[in-house]
Amino acid sequence: MAENRQDAPNPSTGDPTGRRRSTVRSLLRLWPYARAVRGRLAVSATAATLAMLSTLAVPVVLGRIVDGPLARHDLAALWPPVGLLLLLGLVESALFYTRRVVLARPLGRLEAAMRADLYAKLQRLPVSFHDRWGSGQMLSRATTDMNAMRLFLAFPLVFLIVNSVTFLAGIVLMFTQEWRLALIVLLPCVPLVVLTRRFESDYSVTARLAQDQNGDLATVVEESVLGIRILKAFGRHRTMAEHFREQSHRLRRTELRKAHQLANLWAVIVGLPEIALGCALAVGAYLVAHDELSAGTLVAFLSTALALRWPVESLGWLLAYANEAATATDRFFEVMDEPEPEDPGSAHALGAPDGIRFSGVRFRYPDAPDGTPDLLAGIDLHVRSGETMALVGATGSGKTTLTALLPRLYEATGGRITLDGRDITELPRERLRELVAVAFEEPTLFSATVRENVLMGAPGADDRQLASALATAQAGFVEKLPAGVETQVGEQGLSLSGGQRQRLALARAVVGSPPFLVLDDPLSALDVHTEALVERALREVLGSTTALVVAHRPSTVLLADRVAVLADGRIEAVGTHQELLRDCPHYRELMSGEAALVPEGPLVPEEGVVR
Known part of the structure; x- marks a missing residue:
């Protein structure tokens, strides 16, 4: 069974070698491949960053509308900022379209190149390597793992950068609007940092286990298809079906564990900021009531805080996907790092006939x-x-x-x-x-x-x-x-x-x-x-x-x-x-x-x- 093979994960680290894995270090190994599309990645990240920053301009315009035309009941002055909001929406749409288009084709080529390298490596490795590794493990590395790495470069990598820039810009903007409310909103940051570090450590183990079990399940399916005549001839299809169900249920339990870990993280990263935002609203209303803050500034601040919900709430999903991509990268390079038998650089002529x-x-x-x-x-x-x-x-x-x-x-x-x-x-x-x-x-x-x-x-x-x-x-x-x-x-x-x-x-x-x-x-x-x-x-x-x-x-x-x-x-x-x-x-x-x-x-x- 897979648990006894070389590529079975270490239960404490998620790494078959027993080393404590660093997500960042694992993902950095993709750079030799990603270097070929670094220009497209930069364009995509820039377009997405500008799109997200344009959303931060919306609260500023809303604040001006509340403190300006609405406060003065000047409908004529209302139309220019409304037109500006419409323009910002169109710009954001165009930038997100650009982000997707510039990466789609080059990342497809990158995935194909990585898959070709993996296949070529498998052909060069000795038979003894293939004796140790299940065929389903190789299939999952050449398919699902490749897809995970490509999708990470296409979306999570870009938005880890974009959301970080957007969050920092939003924090600066909130401090310029009202520093006291900004401090309240930032209170959950410390527990969130501690929680995400613990989540990353636990989730990486579960993600590795799920990907290995997915490879084991692929092996069962392949063996069943290739041995269908034997299964039918001996009436053992029910036995194999039971074996398949066991493997499938084992994978299901692992996937549910992943979902449970992610749900716990989401409950906190959504709940704490909402509580902080409610506190900021109460304090802001008090300041407006005592003429220490304008209504427009409060609206702008709350709109800015709401615009930052996506960068914060997406953190759990992005971290989960980054860990899965890191695990896929580890599994890919476990094969690529396998030593190949030495081969002479040039052929030597045979000697006299000696058999x-x-x-x-x-x-x-x-x-x-x-x-x-x-x-x-x-x-x-x-x-x-x-x-x-x-x-x-x-x-x-x-x-x-x-x-x-x-x-x-x-x-x-x-x-x-x-x-x-x-x-x-x-x-x-x-x-x-x-x-x-x-x-x-x-x-x-x-x-x-x-x-x-x-x-x-x-x-x-x-x-x-x-x-x-x-x-x-x-x-x-x-x-x-x-x-x-x-x-x-x-x-x-x-x-x-x-x-x-x-x-x-x-x-x-x-x-x-x-x-x-x-x-x-x-x-x-x-x-x-x-x-x-x-x-x-x-x-x-x-x-x-x-x-x-x-x-x-x-x-x-x-x-x-x-x-x-x-x-x-x-x-x-x-x-x-x-x-x-x-x-x-x-x-x-x-x-x-x-x-x-x-x-x-x-x-x-x-x-x-x-x-």
């Missing part, structure tokens, strides 16, 4: 419990140039892991792997994966055409090579698809059978005629007749490459020149199929499925039993 060598190769998964032995504990193996080597071993012995080390899907924790004498760590990954093609036991296809899926193995391949690869994989079924090789196979290729997906994955591996080929039990989903046809075609391909083939069945083993037996993290024996059948009991057991060792001494029948 594949594993020398003292060790491996353990990063999250393996302390004290447990390495999965691979010193692999020494030489696959000669042009040779096909079959790799056999019991389930869980590390065969698939060993083959994954060759294209550096995982990094060996010790030892050395070479291709034709060149250490694979000296080759850029892009070049390495051009040299080494892989077909996995569990074939993965993408929502694309058959052509696009196959040519992922060699983007520059032509139609002849495509046809040859499909023929090798005995994928003649493609011709019967509605649009042939241009047929969309659908998400995960679920519109095809398991054997059809496996054959397309095999075609993808061989389409580029790679010098090194890794096949992880590539025929496991095929029927006996199709398997025989594919094996016959594969022999020709394997004759022109150096291959390492994970095998579980004797028919696959017979494709190889030699066989290596993997046991207890080491290569136990290497030889031809016949040699190992003769000399290696473990290999005989793997190939026969029966115990290879027999008790020493004669068999003595039990009494009364005929043998």
